[in-house]
Amino acid sequence: MKAKASLLLVDDHQELLEFIADDLQEEYQIQTTNNGIEAMQLLESENYDLIISDVMMPEMNGYELCHHIKENISYAHIPVILLTAKNSIESKIQGLEFGADAYIEKPFSPAFLKAQIASLLKNRLKVKTFFINNPLSQIQSIGQNQSDQEFLKKVDEIILEHLDDPKFNVDRMADILCISRPTLYRKINVVSSLSPNELINLTRLRKAAELLTQRKYKIYEISDLLGYSSATHFSKNFQKQFGLSPSQFQENQKSIASGD
Template identity: 30%
Template sequence: MIMKITPSEYKILIVDDVTSNVLLLKVLLTNEKFNVITANGGLQAIDLVDKEHPDLILLDVMMPEMNGFEVAYHLKQNAETAEIPIIFLTALNSTPDVVKGFQVGGNDFISKPFNKEELIIRITHQISLVAANRIILAQTEELQKTIMGRDKLYSVIAHDLRSPVGSIKMVLNMLILNLPSSKIGDEMYELLTIANQTTEDVFSLLDNLLKWTKSQIGRMKVVYQDIDLIQLAEGVVEVFAMVAAAKKITIRTEVPEKIVVYGDTDMMKTVVRNFLSNAIKFSNMGAEILLSVEIKGDMAVVNVKDYGCGIDEESQKKLLHTDTHFSTFGTNNEEGSGLGLLLCKDFVQKNGGELYFVSTKGQGSTFSFSVPLKK
């Protein structure tokens, strides 16, 4: 199917040293409403291409001074003219000549004497390809602008909101530590606890959003260094102990004394933090969470196991895919964005590891990631 085009929007250069051929082609193409420019030799053609930027070139092969193959070769070496399609007009029809024409960058051949209908169809086909390419380039440019705008918006939102939400989070943390229910009553204490947890979740979302945006636009680089993985994991567990205590959840660790890995400290902390946050979210009141670290070959593997609500098989298929962007609610109706695990997957892969999980609905989940050991 030939794409519908408007011929007047396209410029065709005719190159032939025989004046009668040039005039005939010019009449035919002008009648079809194409814009037409002409050249009577190879050198003039090269000069016109630089000045006029035609959309298609009809190029005679047998010309003095510089033949059509030489002209095509010259144009294809120049990045600014290399994409202009070329149709060779030639009485040569032997296989070696045809092969040579394609080797120097020709897009099609029309044999002399040519048939008018065939000529118009072949020209229209090449112009249709040019038109399609223009649409693709325009849409690609528009898409890039949209993506840049989106990423800028995400970055501004996350960056500008992170600081004030962080301040609110600190104030609420202080209040909940210094105002027990015996002082303010059970109802007010419960409201304060909910506000504290909500602020923690919002801060975590903004932090993930900022890091995800930086990662996607290439502004977040992996800073490789030797990391004591056990110390890192236990540090995150200590931070989350209070959050877990709000649901009377115990975080237990089964780890060796020391494992040194090679990766990015901040990225590894983010992954462990998200794993524990999700485990708490999807665990029932009074449950236990197990964090373990083991060595498998030349990789260290961190596992975070919960005994909570688990994930059904259909939802598991959607969990780590950006196109589905799956999220769900925790056991206390804690709302998730689905962004955390996508960020974790990205960070783990950037550090040369893998992220994976096993889950059974109603029994719990184990999320794991690997990171290379120090060599």
């Protein structure tokens, strides 16, 4: 059975908070809080797939909460929906400038909110699936915002720099990024649906696809360049990930290039 996505609802209006929670609890795992400061505290210990926040709240409003989330490498990947009674174009622009993924005016249709949640979660899954299955996709494509894209680009660069280093591992990557191993694991897993080790393996295979497309090296040479124990091991890994052997992939790319 597929696990329910986890949502954090933030609103100082208790009645509305309970109404939204009750409406969503059959489809999602719900946690609620009454202000932005408490929401940030919860984010330190809990994992959420999406956050819905009111804009007008004491202590820390929704704009500030969204800004803190999108500026923090550990949370920037989480989609944020802002709810507000303000219906001016300026307020909508402000919400988007703070990094909100969607902006919904009150009063709103519960069905519309559900559709917006489902759309954000579904789109993230589609992008991740395309990246994992497409040998020539760019890792930045799975980043939902600039912060995520920069993080993923840095991770990609670090892995590529150490592809031929047998001692390179998750701990070393965490050290280079100056973040803890659990934070790195959680961040990579949520953004890509992969573990750090799986991402390292996928990056190695994507580099192999790039080299195969260039046709400058033989398959066994690519295997050696990328640190595989044998060409057979490399070929099995490549086919398991992308559904094609290295030679089949190379022939497909040749056909595409020639227009056949």
